[in-house]
Every structure is written in structure tokens, then in C-alpha cells.
Amino acid sequence: MLPTALANAQSAKLRVGLMLPYTGTFAQLGTGVTNGFKLAVAEHGGKFGGREVEYFVVDDESNPGNAPANANKLIQRDKVDVLIGSVHSGVSLGIAKVVRETGTLWIVPVSLANELTGPLCAPNIFRASFSSWQTDFPLGKVLMQRGHKKVVHITWNYVTGQENLAGFKEGYEKEGGKIIKELFVPFPQVEFQALLTEIASIKPDAVVAWFAGAGSAKFLKDYQASGLKGKIPLFGSGYLTDGILDAVGNAAEGVETTFPYADDLDIKKDKAFRLAYVKMFKMQPDTAAMLGYDTAQLYAAGVNAVKGDVANKVAMIKAMETAKIDSPRGQWTMSKSHNPVQDVYLRKVVGNENKVVSVASKALADPAQGCKA
Amino acid sequence: MSFAFFLIQLLNGMQYGLLLFLVASGLTLIFGIMGIINLAHGSFYMVGAYLAWSLAGMTGSLTAAILIGIPLTVVLGMFLEWLLMRRLYGRDHLYQVLLTYGLILVFEEMRSILWGDDVYGVKVPDLLNHSIALTENLSYPVYRLGISAVCLLLAAGLYFLIKHTRLGMMIRAGASNREMAQSLGINIKLVYTLVFALGVALAAFAGMINAPVSSVYPGMGAQVLIICFVIVVIGGIGSVKGAMAASIMIGMADTFGQILVPEVAGMIVYLLMAVVLVWRPEGLFGRI
Numbered sequence: 066m067l068p069t070a071l072a073n074a075q076s077a078k079l080r081v082g083l084m085l086p087y088t089g090t091f092a093q094l095g096t097g098v099t100n101g102f103k104l105a106v107a108e109h110g111g112k113f114g115g116r117e118v119e120y121f122v123v124d125d126e127s128n129p130g131n132a133p134a135n136a137n138k139l140i141q142r143d144k145v146d147v148l149i150g151s152v153h154s155g156v157s158l159g160i161a162k163v164v165r166e167t168g169t170l171w172i173v174p175v176s177l178a179n180e181l182t183g184p185l186c187a188p189n190i191f192r193a194s195f196s197s198w199q200t201d202f203p204l205g206k207v208l209m210q211r212g213h214k215k216v217v218h219i220t221w222n223y224v225t226g227q228e229n230l231a232g233f234k235e236g237y238e239k240e241g242g243k244i245i246k247e248l249f250v251p252f253p254q255v256e257f258q259a260l261l262t263e264i265a266s267i268k269p270d271a272v273v274a275w276f277a278g279a280g281s282a283k284f285l286k287d288y289q290a291s292g293l294k295g296k297i298p299l300f301g302s303g304y305l306t307d308g309i310l311d312a313v314g315n316a317a318e319g320v321e322t323t324f325p326y327a328d329d330l331d332i333k334k335d336k337a338f339r340l341a342y343v344k345m346f347k348m349q350p351d352t353a354a355m356l357g358y359d360t361a362q363l364y365a366a367g368v369n370a371v372k373g374d375v376a377n378k379v380a381m382i383k384a385m386e387t388a389k390i391d392s393p394r395g396q397w398t399m400s401k402s403h404n405p406v407q408d409v410y411l412r413k414v415v416g417n418e419n420k421v422v423s424v425a426s427k428a429l430a431d432p433a434q435g436c437k438a
Numbered sequence: 439m440s441f442a443f444f445l446i447q448l449l450n451g452m453q454y455g456l457l458l459f460l461v462a463s464g465l466t467l468i469f470g471i472m473g474i475i476n477l478a479h480g481s482f483y484m485v486g487a488y489l490a491w492s493l494a495g496m497t498g499s500l501t502a503a504i505l506i507g508i509p510l511t512v513v514l515g516m517f518l519e520w521l522l523m524r525r526l527y528g529r530d531h532l533y534q535v536l537l538t539y540g541l542i543l544v545f546e547e548m549r550s551i552l553w554g555d556d557v558y559g560v561k562v563p564d565l566l567n568h569s570i571a572l573t574e575n576l577s578y579p580v581y582r583l584g585i586s587a588v589c590l591l592l593a594a595g596l597y598f599l600i601k602h603t604r605l606g607m608m609i610r611a612g613a614s615n616r617e618m619a620q621s622l623g624i625n626i627k628l629v630y631t632l633v634f635a636l637g638v639a640l641a642a643f644a645g646m647i648n649a650p651v652s653s654v655y656p657g658m659g660a661q662v663l664i665i666c667f668v669i670v671v672i673g674g675i676g677s678v679k680g681a682m683a684a685s686i687m688i689g690m691a692d693t694f695g696q697i698l699v700p701e702v703a704g705m706i707v708y709l710l711m712a713v714v715l716v717w718r719p720e721g722l723f724g725r726i
Contacts, residue, residue, distance in 0.1 A: 088546065090657040092555040222704060250696070251704030253661065255620050255652065258450040259693040265576035266443045279655035286559070286653065292569055292577030312559035312653055 078119035079112075079368065079375070082139035084150030084160065085174075087124040090278060091152045093308070094353040095124075097438070098174045100346050102149065104338075105365065107249035107345065113365045114373030121145055125156050132159025140169050146375045147172065147364055152353075154178035154225055161185045170367075174360040175353060179228055184435035188382055191403040195325050196431040197225060198232035200302035202271065203409045203426035204323045205237030208300060213270035215245045216300075219260060219284075220275040223247035229275040231300055245269055255283040261291045272297055277304040282312045289316040303412070303419075308351050310342025311418040317414040323425045325407045326352050326394040328418040335393035349350040355393045359405075362390050402433035443670050446572055447693055452581055455689025456589035457648065459682055462666040463592060464640030466681040471600065472613050472633055474523065475531050477538040479666055480659030481545035482638045486511060486645025487654045488549060491558045500563050508639055521629045527616070527630070542659070555656050560649040585647060590641075597678045609633055612716030613676070668707060672714050675726025683708045683722050 083102070085095035099122075106118050123135045123144040132155070138144045140163065147170045151157050157176035166172040167185055173181055173192040177200070182192050208216060218233065220226035226249070233246055246267055248260045263271060272293070276284045281304065288294050294316070302325025305318050338358060342350040350358075363385055369383030371377045387400050397407040411425040461483060468476045486507065493503035507551040518541075526533045561567075562581045570578035609617040612626045620626045645658075652658065669688060673680025688707050695706035702709070714722065 088550065090655070092550065092656060096555070222700075249700050249703065254704075255661075256454055256692065258454060259447060259651055259696045262443060262446050262450055262576060265573060266440065268575065279653055279658070282557050282559065282653040282655070283651075285653070290569065290579040290582070292571065293575060296575040309557050309653075312557045314559055314561065342574075 077116065079114070079222075079373070080121060080143060080145045080147075081118055081364075082121045082123070082143060082145030082148045082150075084123045084125050084135055084139060084148060084156075086152050086156075087122075088129045089127050091127050092108075093351075094175060096154045097351050097353030098149070098152070098357035098360065100342070101350065101354035101359075102174075102361040103357075104345055104354075105358045105361030108341070109365055114368035114371065114375075116368070116373040119376040124323070125151050125153070126154060127151075127153040127154030129153065129159050132156040133163050135335075136160045136163040140167050146170065146352055147173055149360055149364075150263060151176060151181050154181075157181055158185075164189060168378075170365060170375075170381070172360050174356050177225055177228070177385055179431070180435070182400075182402040182431060182436065183433055186402045186433065189378070191385060191399070192365060193363050193405065194356045195407065196232075196236035197228040197302075198235075199404075199407070199409060199429055199431050200304075200324055201229050201232030201275070202236035203411070203429065204233055204300060204302060205235075205240050205242055206423055207321070207323065207361065207411055208237060208273070209240040209242050210299075211271075213298070215243050215269050216271045216273050217246045217248060217267055217269040218244050218273045218275075219248040219250070219257075219264070221252040221254075221280065223252035226252065226275055233273055233275075233302070244273075253280065255280050257284055257287045258291070258391070263289060264297065265291070265293060265321060269297060272299050274299065274301045274305055276301075277307075278309065281305050281307075282309040285309075285313045285316040285320065294319075303352075306412070306414050306419055310414065310419070318416075319414060321413045321422065322412060322419065323409050323411055324352075324419070325405075326355055326411050327410050327412045327421045329420050330393070330395070330410075331421075332393065332395055334391050338393040359390055359392045359394075362392065363388060366390070400430045400433065402431065402436040404431045406434065408429040442573060446576065447576075447697065448690075449578070451693035452585050452686065452691035453689070454693060455686035456586045458665060458669060458689055459593060459685035460585065460589045460647070461641070461644045461662050462669040462681055462685060463596060463678075464637040464642075464644065465666045465670055467596070467633060467640065467675070467676055468637035469667070470673070470676050470678075470681065471609060472630065472637075474527075474634070474674070475534045475538065475661065476637070478541035478545065479637075479641050480661070480663035481542050482511070482515075482641035482659075482660035483645040483662050484549065485514070485545060486642030487560075487649040487652070487658060488553050488558075488645075489642065490646035490649040491560050491654045492553065494560055500560060500646075500650065504643070507646055508643060511639045511642035512635045514642075515635030518638070519634040523634055524627065524630065545659070546656070549656065555652050558654040560654060562650040581650060585651070588647060589624060593678065593682050600678055603628070605632070665707070668711050672711050672721055674718075674721025677721070677723035680721055680723030 087095045152175040177197040177413045181194045244401050299320045301322045303322045366388035367381040367385040371381045397405040400406050409426040411422045412419040465479045489507040490503045494500045566581040566584050568580045571577045608624050608629050669684045673684035696703045
């Protein structure tokens with residue numbers, strides 16, 4: 066009896082739950098992750114550990130309120146073997162609640178919230194992207210090297226904005242820098258004029274900003290229109306200049322950011338990834354696509370190690386923990402709290418590309434504050 | 439804050455307020471004057487912005503895009519009124535809420551199919567693509583001042599239309615008593631179609647003219663919808679003057695709130711609304 070059941074389990078399809086935003090502000094990111102994931106699956110011949118991959122898809126609409134219900138749908142109804150999601154940190158926090166109870170294997174493809182691999186860390190929880198902290202902490206050193214000792218920090222007044230401020234502050238103050246003013250814009254408002262005027266009156270050495278998506282686009286344009294660009298240098302963590310360069314014209318030119326990915330990395334894997342992606346989807350990959358690709362690689366490492374027997378969780382998790390992922394962003398490994406240990410690049414906007422200036426921090430691991438697992 | 443910067447912040451508040459009026463003007467007409475609850479107002483704003491982006495891409499000029507875009511949105515407004523809205527005038531407000539909420543979803547999906555989910559930028563027309571230096575490191579974009587001027591013109595035009603033209607009289611008559619106006623020989627159906635179309639076109643126009651400043655992105659309509667209702671409610675239902683006063687108040691409150699009391703900046707607009715409604719439940723210039 067038992068051997069047949071096992072054989073069945075191994076020949077049956079692998080059930081992958083994708084809980085991502087396919088509508089709303091983050092729709093582009095949801096699609097990017099999905100495409101990247103599918104590309105990696107296709108490169109594995111459509112199979113992980115000898116089992117064909119089958120998808121169960123839920124549009125989470127970036128709505129944290131529905132997150133636990135959506136996660137339950139995939140886990141209870143569709144009985145997925147792994148849950149992939151999401152982009153909006155609030156949604157991911159909602160998923161965390163559920164999977165910490167059910168023990169379902171969960172890989173976060175994008176969300177930045179530090180606590181996912183901090184206080185919420187668990188054996189079944191992995192992140193394939195990076196924490197807020199990782200994108201901001203290295204920036205402090207860069208600023209001090211340039212002699213910018215007094216800066217103004219500006220961001221949205223919500224969790225991710227504050228996390229980014231905290232990460233930057235830690236790195237910057239450690240090097241002896243001083244944030245002379247912390248400015249907050251109510252989330253998700255994009256009217257910056259009052260605070261730009263404030264910045265002009267303070268005259269800091271540099272400005273550090275964290276915004277994303279359309280908010281970044283508007284901020285960069287307003288920064289230029291207000292005449293501050295070229296007078297007070299602008300820095301930020303990667304999302305400030307990610308995915309919006311075509312929309313802002315030359316407003317972002319010269320802006321420097323720290324991020325674990327860039328547009329002109331001299332990495333063989335990245336070139337191959339970009340070529341394959343364009344071939345399969347007829348468009349350029351973005352950061353989200355790369356993260357979806359890595360999410361699939363990470364999962365493949367686990368499933369392949371147990372030859373498709375995903376019921377053998379201990380061995381599968383062990384394999385994922387020790388995996389060396391050959392990623393387009395450069396090789397990375399897992400930290401103890403299941404967050405990638407990776408290089409963070411300093412990038413500068415030239416034309417419509419984020420070009421690498423240097424490696425701001427080599428093999429940077431998130432401090433995983435509050436992780437007791 | 440030095441006096442110079444205080445003056446600049448005043449200018450910021452004024453400019454933001456005028457911008458808000460521009461965005462809310464269409465709603466003032468449809469919701470404020472005609473009493474139709476139109477949750478799709480933000481969607482029309484978004485449609486305008488995306489039209490500006492795609493038409494400007496085709497023609498190479500934002501002005502041309504606006505000139506082509508406006509008639510298109512007027513037609514869109516008339517079509518929607520003819521197809522959907524006119525069936526609901528006699529019914530409870532709840533039906534209007536349901537219908538216009540449905541429209542939001544339809545427009546979001548159509549936007550995604552037609553134009554995709556990317557963030558797009560629209561170029562400021564060369565003529566207005568300058569800045570005026572205010573201090574050693576701060577300057578003011580001429581385009582923003584241009585928007586303010588357009589807002590003022592629009593406000594004056596709207597006020598004149600409602601208060602001093604025959605059409606305005608018919609609109610007001612129809613809003614206060616539809617049957618009576620009809621029995622006096624006013625073609626009320628046509629008036630409603632026109633007003634709704636004008637409201638849609640105003641929202642779209644706001645989206646178009648604002649596109650170079652705000653960028654064009656999915657969900658941009660949802661962002662402006664709430665503030666528009668706040669403006670119409672604070673200003674008083676049925677009052678263009680009120681909407682203007684409310685817009686400026688909110689612009690100022692938001693600007694100075696962010697600088698002086700950053701901790702509660704996100705709330706300040708709603709606090710203002712609460713205070714006004716406690717003091718004058720009918721709004722600043724409302725007549726109830």
C-alpha cells in the first residue's frame with residue numbers, strides 16, 4: 066500500500082500557489098514575478114524533482130484585508146505544495162499569519178518588510194528578494210565617502226518608508242553622518258511641493274529619498290522642476306529609480322541608489338537570463354521578473370534534492386537553506402533567518418539604465434533582528 | 439522658516455488648492471449641482487491622463503492631445519449617460535453608487551488591456567517648460583503656474599455658466615425639481631446628458647493637464663476620488679464658490695500641515711472636514 070501511495074505522490078503534479086497582485090498599482094510586479102518563475106520552470110523542462118509544475122493563481126489585489134482568506138484558499142482548497150507571494154508587505158504579513166500555523170512552505174518573492182525574516186521567521190518561511198534594511202544600510206557609507214555629512218531624508222509615512230529610514234539611519238550614523246531632518250509625506254500622497262521648499266530652506270549636503278513606482282516618478286520630476294536637482298545631490302534605495310526611468314525623461318539622470326540588482330551587470334547568468342526572458346515574453350525583464358526567477362530556482366533546489374518527495378520537509382528545507390543560487394544578480398546563499406546574503410550595488414542613472422558604479426556592500430546579510438528560530 | 443520661504447509655502451498651498459479645484463470641478467457639477475453620486479469621477483480623470491499620454495505620443499504635442507481628447511471624452515460622457523446613468527435618476531442613491539463603482543472596475547480593466555500597467559510620463563510643452571528662480575536653490579516650474587491660471591479661468595467659467603446663463607438656469611431648475619422643469623418645456627433629458635458629459639470632460643481635462651506633473655499610472659483615479667468628495671462636501675453641495683474656497687483651504691492645510699505638524703499631516707484634511715461639518719453641516723456655501 067505505502068509504496069504505491071508514495072509513487073503516486075511523486076508522479077502527481079507539483080502544486081504551486083501564486084498569490085500575487087495582477088490588478089492595481091502593483092500589477093506589473095505580479096506579472097513580472099510570474100513570468101520569471103515560469104521561465105525558470107521552462108528551463109527545468111517544466112518539471113521540478115521529476116514532477117510537472119501546476120499553478121493555482123489568486124489575484125491578491127494588494128489588499129492586506131483579504132490576505133489571510135486568499136492564503137487559506139490556496140492552502141486548504143487547492144492544497145498547494147508551496148505558496149509564492151507577495152509584493153505588498155501588508156499582504157505578506159497576512160500570509161505569514163496563516164503559514165506559521167499551517168506550516169506550508171512559503172517563499173516571499175518581493176516584499177521588503179524586515180520582520181518577515183525577523184520576528185516572524187520560521188523553518189517554512191523563505192525570502193528570495195531582500196529586506197528593506199539591505200537596500201538602505203549600505204547607503205550611509207557611500208554618502209560619508211562623498212563627504213555628505215548632513216542630509217535630509219524624505220519618504221512616505223508608512224511601514225516600509227519608516228523601515229527604509231531606519232535602515233539608512235543605522236548605516237549612516239554608524240559612519241558618523243547626521244540626518245538633520247526627517248520629512249514624511251502622507252502615504253500614498255504624491256504632492257511634494259511643500260517639503261521640497263522645506264529642503265531648499267534647510268540646504269543639506271544631500272537628500273536621501275525612498276519612494277516607489279508612480280510616487281518615485283513624481284518625486285524625481287518634482288525634484289528636477291523645483292530646481293534642486295544639480296544643486297543638492299539625490300540618493301536613495303533602489304526602488305527610487307526602478308521601473309520608472311522611461312517615464313521620467315532626464316529627471317533621474319545622475320541619481321544614485323543602492324540595490325541588489327542593476328541594468329548592466331557583467332554577470333554571465335544575467336545576460337543569459339535577459340536573453341531567455343526576451344525570447345519567451347517579448348519584453349525586457351525587470352527586477353520583479355528576476356526575483357520570480359530566483360524564487361523558482363530556490364524552490365527547485367529544495368524539490369530536486371528530495372527528488373519530488375515534498376512530504377520530506379526537513380530534507381527539502383535543509384537543501385534550500387544550503388543552496389547556492391546562481392542568480393542574475395550574482396550568486397547568493399541563505400542566511401540563518403532564510404533571507405538572501407547578497408552583494409548590494411551602488412548604481413547611477415545614466416540614460417534609462419541603472420548602471421553599476423561599485424559594489425557598495427559585499428555579501429551583506431540582514432541582521433534578522435528578533436528572529437528566534 | 440524665513441519670511442521668503444513662508445511666502446513660497448503660501449504659493450505652494452494656493453497652487454495645490456487650485457489644482458484640487460481643477461480635479462474636483464467635474465464632480466462639483468455632477469454630484470454638487472445635479473446630485474448624482476459619481477464614484478467613477480476618478481476613472482474619468484485617469485482616462486483623461488492616459489488619453490493625453492497616448493494622443494501626445496501620436497501627435498507629438500500635448501496641446502493637440504487635449505484638443506482631440508476633449509471631444510472624445512464629451513462623447514464618452516454622453517454615451518454613458520444615454521446608456522446607463524439616465525436609467526437611475528428616479529432611483530435611490532444606492533443604485534448610482536453601485537453602478538458607478540462598477541464603472542471603476544470596468545475602466546481599470548480596460549485601461550490595463552488598452553494601455554498596460556506601466557507608469558508613463560508626458561512631456562511638458564516646450565513653451566511652458568521653464569522655471570522661475572525664487573531663491574538661490576529653489577525655482578518654480580512655469581507649467582504649474584500655467585495650471586493655476588487655467589484653474590482660475592475654469593472656475594470663473596463654471597461660475598458664470600451656472601449662475602448667469604440660460605443653460606445654467608435650466609440645470610439649476612432641473613436639479614431642484616425635475617418634473618416641474620420638464621413641464622415648463624425644458625428638455626431636461628438633454629440638459630442632463632449635457633451636464634454629465636461636461637462633468638466627464640472636466641474630469642478628463644484635469645487628468646490631461648495634470649499628466650505631465652503627476653505622471654500617468656494605474657490606480658491614479660482612486661487617489662483623487664476621495665479628496666474630490668471632501669472638497670464638494672466642505673464647499674457645500676451645489677456651490678462652485680464653495681468648492682473653490684474648500685480647495686484653497688485644503689491646499690493650505692495640507693501644505694502647512696506637512697511642515698508644522700508632520701505627525702498628523704495625513705489626517706489634517708479630514709480633521710478640517712470634520713470641523714467644518716460640525717460648524718456648518720451644510721458646508722461652507724451650501725443652501726439646505
